[in-house]
Amino acid sequence: MAIELERILRPTDTPMAPYQPKYMTVASGEAMVIRQAARDEIPALLPHVEPLIHVDRDFYDIVAARLYAELLGYYKYRVQDEYVLVAQINGELAAIVNGRRVTADVGMSYHTLALRRGLRLGAHAFAAKMEYHFEGLGQKEVLIVAESPIGFKRWMIEYKLEKRFETPHELGGVPSWALTKEIYDKAKESLVVGKRPVPVEFLEKANEAILPPSDPPKPPADLVAARRSKYDPTGYFTN
Numbered sequence: 612m613a614i615e616l617e618r619i620l621r622p623t624d625t626p627m628a629p630y631q632p633k634y635m636t637v638a639s640g641e642a643m644v645i646r647q648a649a650r651d652e653i654p655a656l657l658p659h660v661e662p663l664i665h666v667d668r669d670f671y672d673i674v675a676a677r678l679y680a681e682l683l684g685y686y687k688y689r690v691q692d693e694y695v696l697v698a699q700i701n702g703e704l705a706a707i708v709n710g711r712r713v714t715a716d717v718g719m720s721y722h723t724l725a726l727r728r729g730l731r732l733g734a735h736a737f738a739a740k741m742e743y744h745f746e747g748l749g750q751k752e753v754l755i756v757a758e759s760p761i762g763f764k765r766w767m768i769e770y771k772l773e774k775r776f777e778t779p780h781e782l783g784g785v786p787s788w789a790l791t792k793e794i795y796d797k798a799k800e801s802l803v804v805g806k807r808p809v810p811v812e813f814l815e816k817a818n819e820a821i822l823p824p825s826d827p828p829k830p831p832a833d834l835v836a837a838r839r840s841k842y843d844p845t846g847y848f849t850n
């Protein structure tokens with residue numbers, strides 16, 4: 612009975628070409644590998660996404676909460692045609708992107724999360740996911756939304772996305788923007804970087820284990836001294 616019900620609950624994924632891994636040298640001079648995460652690697656990602664749910668800065672909280680659910684949905688077969696890509700520097704988790712195939716022609720971009728700031732790692736990971744939709748899956752357009760001003764700047768402005776406001780996006784039903792094949796081709800030279808094949812030693816290191824991010828975003832400091840002291844057991848005024 613349970614097995615029969617699981618068959619109904621579990622969507623049958625459409626076969627999708629795998630993402631071909633690539634690597635690039637990022638602004639710090641380090642090599643970053645971007646590759647597809649297998650379903651059984653999702654439990655290794657979740658512990659690094661969960662702490663960001665509590666980071667009330669730059670919309671990390673809502674993006675992490677939604678991404679956590681999407682990753683779990685993928686792991687537990689509760690999403691149709693999802694994929695997950697990870698960016699790693701020396702094995703360390705640097706960014707996560709995901710999305711889904713809606714039809715043969717249309718893709719849905721879900722989330723982009725940078726786990727190390729200031730190196731455009733998120734921008735590179737987003738570009739890799741667009742590359743996957745257009746060059747891996749051969750799609751015609753990808754529906755996108757931004758939850759944060761930094762996301763808006765990175766996607767809507769840098770790529771010059773088109774409005775598709777009549778189409779609600781799966782993330783909250785908000786109006787969609789579209790990255791078409793034409794826009795992708797124009798942006799490709801400047802925004803989509805990376806080389807293939809990935810040198811064996813880099814790929815082996817990346818595949819070996821998803822290592823924790825060394826400098827993940829943290830909640831902002833509480834600048835109000837009185838509130839800080841409330842939780843300080845050594846403080847004079849605690850009661």
Ligand SMILES: CC(C)(COP(=O)(O)OP(=O)(O)OC[C@H]1O[C@@H](n2cnc3c(N)ncnc32)[C@H](O)[C@@H]1OP(=O)(O)O)[C@@H](O)C(=O)NCCC(=O)NCCS
Nearest residue numbers: 671674723724725728729731732733734757758759761762
């Ligand atoms: C949006 C996101 C993926 C972009 O990642 P990214 O390309 O690696 O860029 P960063 O976030 O590191 O940097 C963004 C800007 O903030 C600056 N910045 C650098 N370090 C920073 C830090 N520690 N804190 C805040 N801003 C920082 C950068 O210099 C950059 O400025 P620029 O646009 O002039 O280059 C990333 O900000 C992120 O994960 N945000 C939270 C989730 C989110 O909003 N996702 C997108 C949903 S639409």
